[in-house]
Amino acid sequence: VSYKDLRGMKDDEFVDILEERRCSSDLGHAFRTFNPQPYKGGPPCSAADLNKALLDSHFLHRVVKEVAMETGSSQEKVMEEAGEILVEMSHNLHLPFIRLMGYTFSKVIKRLFTSIFVNMDGLNTLQQAVQENPVILMPNHRSYVDFLIISYILFTYDIPVPVIAAGVPLAEMKIVGEILRRSGAFFIRRSIGSDKLYWAVLSEYVRGIVRHGFAPVEFYVEGLRSRTLKSLTPKLGMMQMVLEPYFKGEVFDITLVPISISYDRVLEESLLARELLGVPKPKESTAGLLKASRVLQEDYGSMQVNFGQPLSVRKLCEGKINRSYYNLVPRDLPMKPSAEALACVSWLAHVVVGLQERGSLISPWSLMACLLIQEPTTVLAEQGLLWDDLTEKTLWLRKMVLDFGARLNWPGEAPNSAVMSSAISLHRSIVYLKAGRVYLTQEEVPLRRHRISPEEGVFRTAVPVLMLAAYRNQSLHALVRPAMLAMSICITRSTQRDELFRFFCFLQEVFANEFIFIPGNLSQDFEEACLCLNSCGAVYISEQEVRVSEQSSEVITFLQKLLQPFIDSYQLIFRCVCEEEQVQVFTEKQFLAAVRALALKLILSGELHTYETLSSDTQKNVLSALCRLEAVAKSEINEFKVNKAAVRRITDALCKSRQGSITIFNYNYSVSSIIQVQLQLH
């Protein structure tokens, strides 16, 4: 097996951009001649021109007039307000600051990472693409480091640096905010709500950048950093603003470039885990940033940035969108997009997230995490796992994910055992190797304290477990479809394609907030799952049937166990929701507290084996799933009301998922009840 095959990157040439940084001057790099190819669609446009065009736009004037009418203030005043919003929002991209940022960045990333791999063919196609049409760079968001890395790479390779959508808290950081602004960041408030004027300024601002097209726009379609390293359900507001110029015919086409950033080790790993356990995120501040500088002392392995193939919005939207929708109204009339356009925006956003996932490189550590987390936590914490077992299984898993067509980042130069042990030592905050066994790392108990409460004990264990879960999640995109099929096989005990497909759809529906699937892609997802399981010999497939092969039951078992924590967490939370006898209506806060308390109790009593139920991300996902499935109704004042019968029906369908899992209701499960549930769901 060749090196490239092992990495699962047959065609791409990944280059370590730090290599050159380590052997030539950072100052020289910062002052390099920056000479990108010009955009063919029009001349460059300065930040000031952009702002002026926005304030002069008919669109804004119309909205200002409306807002003035509604609020009773004068148009001048509203216009002034719009100007202030713009001042807070707008970027002020300056090349000298890009250089300054480049210099600082060189210093920092060299310290943090051993290497940063970038695919050169992706950069080459991007270089062509930015000359033709407006380009939207769409990276996934896993760490604060993501924020300027793209600009840094583009600057290094003579591609116009992007303007980047960022959250307003970043702008409020002293000095740093201004540096970011001048490095091309523009700032968006977190909760805009129904502030009409703000929406107007923001959307016209974004559209203006896209229309001019000379600078790429970079934004995180997931909206925020994923705390779980899993893809998030894409946010559609920004996506819609970015696409509107195409829908309106103001540009010929828009190019979307999905970018997959993967980390061997994420800087914020323990912060994220704590946040998931309810410790609030520290507010972004310059002081905080300086304090965090101790994280700079540690090693974070390598980082991979994979620029995906540019996507033509025009081609993707063919037949999906009727652009003549806008024909009968003035160009600059504020207008709600058509239902068709909204569906298309959502679909495109999901497509991009899907491509980000497929472009991500799976690290050896992530594969190990998949296996480690399947061990009972107490075993992992106390007896440890035999190192040889782990390495053997990891290699087995490596072969499987390669069969599934995933991209792997498995260094080919070193022996496999060295690769794996270096992964362990990079992640000593989570596990450690001692005497041929792997143990879960737990924070040391402060000396002063003699005893810790059982609850604290759970919390101390939960931190590394959730970190482990997060690294497992880096592989999930490659495994989730076959895993859902495996789960369907286990639960339905059927071999009939139709039946398996129905259950597969049901699982997708329930877990739609957990795993990102492209809407309307169910059949392809199912087909892919079948082919994956078939490719590793786990099933035989025919027209009518999917039959488990006797020899390869371990694949099915592994995949089923991979999803089990999700199933268990969902069931527990469903149960919790139904048990709340007295309270019919609750707030999100009450809900989270109740779930946490119940989970804690059950973990302590040994009834619940997964710590992931403690994760606020899981808890919120269940709540959204219940809302989506109309088993819970959300009121205008953000209170939730449960339809217990509906929740029970969903639980029923999932409950026989595994012997030994928490069985809450003893209803006999039948195929017809699932179908019934599905009918109700649709």
Place this chain on the structure above:
Amino acid sequence: CVICGNAWRHEVMKWNGWGYSDSRFLFNKKGQAEFTGKRYKLSGMILPALKDWFEGTFGASLQHKSPATPLLNTSAVQAPTLNQDFVEELKSIGVPFSHEAEDRAFRGHGHCLHEIFALREGKIGRVPDMVVWPNCHNDVEKIVALACKHNVCLIPYGGGTSVSSALECPPEETRSIVSLDTSQMNRILWIDEKNLTAHVEAGIIGQDLERLLNESGYCTGHEPDSMEFSSLGGWVSTRASGMKKNIYGNIEDLVVHIKMVTPQGVIEKSCQGPRMSTGPDIHHFILGSEGTLGVVTEVTMKIRPVPEYQKYGSVVFPNFEQGVACLREVAKQRCAPASIRLMDNEQFMFGHALKPQVSSIFTSFLDGLKKFYITKFKGFDPSRLCVATLLFEGNREKVLQHEKQVYDIAAKFGGLAAGEDNGQRGYMLTFVIAYLRDLGMDYYVIAESFETSVPWDRVLDVCRNVKARVVRECKDKGVQFSPLSSCRVTQTYDAGACVYFYFAFNYRGLSDPVHVYEQVEHAAREEILANGGSLSHHHGVGKLRKEWMRETVSEVGVGMLQSVKDYVDPKNIFGNRNLL
């Protein structure tokens, strides 16, 4: 039978290309382009830059020829299906007719690319089974009555310049098809100097109408680009537009009275009042009916005294966006000259390539311009700049005043006056450009133009997107060479503009170039409609664009038109199947 005048048009005109037989572009033995004949200002001239432009733009080569079949192979024309009873009665009323292959083939097509391409390859599809030449309104009445009596399909034929497949015989038509050629109905019946109108037979050709009126000191001012060959009746039935519509109006503004023979009888108004409030204007059932309801036989048109003074002009803009902004401002101030057109950079380059060697008559636009650039206005990027051509008409003093006003507006948008000769040449080229397509086709290059009208706020979007769509479609459909994709804004209105597109590509390496071309044109039209452009500004719908009629005029709109057709022509005598 004795037929006079231009009845035998194919003697002076090409049977498989545009215009007069004696006028054509060719590359001479030295490889230089020249334009033959004596009819045009450009005739007999050498165009030294054309070869390089042609080869450079299309990747074409003079070594790779794709010549046309020189003569019509009459045996390729299928034998006529004659309705003997109709023929016998026709003889008895003494209207001349013919079922010679040449006459029929000549009237079985317009000038769409696919039509001409097929002819050049010697392929003749379904053509009319006979041709009749009525001499006057009464003849037409008799012919239509006979056609109804014997259930014969009639297709009116005027100048034959259709570019909408309107003259193609429907292949599904099983009846005998008779081409009703109006060319003998070409007289000005009277001129009314008190009301400034002229009553004219509808078969008259544009240039004859203008010439004859000029002799009396008048003109209609209606000058479509096809006016050398197109007929008054054709203008009415397609809703034609003239270059100088800013002064004289389009055809619907020019007609005062129309007489049309339909299977139900003659439709006309009872008076010639300049405006009426008598329900929907029945003229608007006729205008744009594309030969589906009857034959327009006589028209009363407005006439004007021949203008005292004409002056051409041109303005160069740094880019197309500025040019459009200027045209929009001119339209806003309602001070558009008789004609104002804005060519994009590609057409500007094209114009450059057509510069004749002998430039005593044409003071070179570009030479002068280049000097301008190099000396004073270096800021203009030659790959972005574009040019507007202007034509002013009226009395001398007012023209000069008007001219100043327009140039002042242009200056606000960075426009520089670029001379009279260039403007004049720009308009002259309008008449020879159709001949250039035939030259291209001799060397594997096919070309077509299409038009639309669009609100001002979408002009730039339509231009950009349609041009880019053509380029992308060509690439996607396997065209090996990059195409020419160009546009110009040719008319301004209060609320929008008319945009004209040209596209051309070298089809070497394609097995079915016409199919590729049709796919590209189709995609381009989809793009126009998606961007808020109309289905047609003046070419009409014909059969080429009728698939989009429903979305263009709504279900009810189509129903309305259909019910008019059903009443006027229940047996579908006028069975060219255009429009609906």
